[in-house]
Amino acid sequence: MELLETSMPKGTPQELAHKGESMLDMMRKRRTIRQFTDEDVSPEQVETLLEMAMCAPNRLDRRPWHFVVIRDKELQKQLAGILRVHPYLEKAPVLIAVCGLPDVSRTWLMDISAATENMVLAATALGLGATWLGCPGDVLWDRCEKMLLNALGIPRDNRGVIQRVLGRWNRWFWGEATKLSFQTIRIPALVAVGHPAQEPPPHSKHDRFDATRVHYGRW
Numbered sequence: 001m002e003l004l005e006t007s008m009p010k011g012t013p014q015e016l017a018h019k020g021e022s023m024l025d026m027m028r029k030r031r032t033i034r035q036f037t038d039e040d041v042s043p044e045q046v047e048t049l050l051e052m053a054m055c056a057p058n059r060l061d062r063r064p065w066h067f068v069v070i071r072d073k074e075l076q077k078q079l080a081g082i083l084r085v086h087p088y089l090e091k092a093p094v095l096i097a098v099c100g101l102p103d104v105s106r107t108w109l110m111d112i113s114a115a116t117e118n119m120v121l122a123a124t125a126l127g128l129g130a131t132w133l134g135c136p137g138d139v140l141w142d143r144c145e146k147m148l149l150n151a152l153g154i155p156r157d158n159r160g161v162i163q164r165v166l167g168r169w170n171r172w173f174w175g176e177a178t179k180l181s182f183q184t185i186r187i188p189a190l191v192a193v194g195h196p197a198q199e200p201p202p203h204s205k206h207d208r209f210d211a212t213r214v215h216y217g218r219w
């Protein structure tokens, strides 16, 4: 009993309920924001988004991710042109390119998706707005990815990057990793971040929860 009590989170039931509620509220409140004001996003805010991204769950804690922070209107204009997405890609004060390392983990795409979701939720919590963009395999996205790999100076020979990411693992593991054929670093997602100039309504259980998609025990 004592053990149970000491391991319980601290706070009155009301405080704990409030904390839980605000987290759930944040998830409902997170909406894709495609209109931004002229207000800038501070470096501290960007760092918080990236910190939260790197808190994401990921298989074997391999963290198969890198992030490139983009504040380059000319590049943003080119991206908007390729993806035919106007005008928020150019207008966003910051774009974050979410890069994945396929050689570091089989679940790299899932792992970086969890990081991206953390990032857009954190943006909501900071009062910012964000759009998650990306469709690997789509012709326009592939063109955009290729352009970014060049423009952002993403290393082509990524053995050094992989070695550093896996450096925490023992030599046996590194031995295994060296057997892999090295794949290029990928950019499956971009996150556009800014101060919201629109306020879509939060999601509600009424709008989103669909009991026909849920199966208990058997489909």
Ligand SMILES: Cc1cc2nc3c(=O)[nH]c(=O)nc-3n(C[C@H](O)[C@H](O)[C@H](O)COP(=O)(O)O)c2cc1C
Pocket (backbone or CB within 6 Å): 030, 031, 032, 033, 034, 131, 132, 133, 134, 135
């Ligand atoms: C993998 C992924 C790719 C997306 N790509 C785009 C995109 O290219 N352009 C865009 O405007 N929104 C994009 N979105 C945002 C979705 O359109 C949006 O999440 C969806 O319509 C639900 O709306 P909500 O985010 O407001 O709940 C993407 C979202 C995800 C998860």
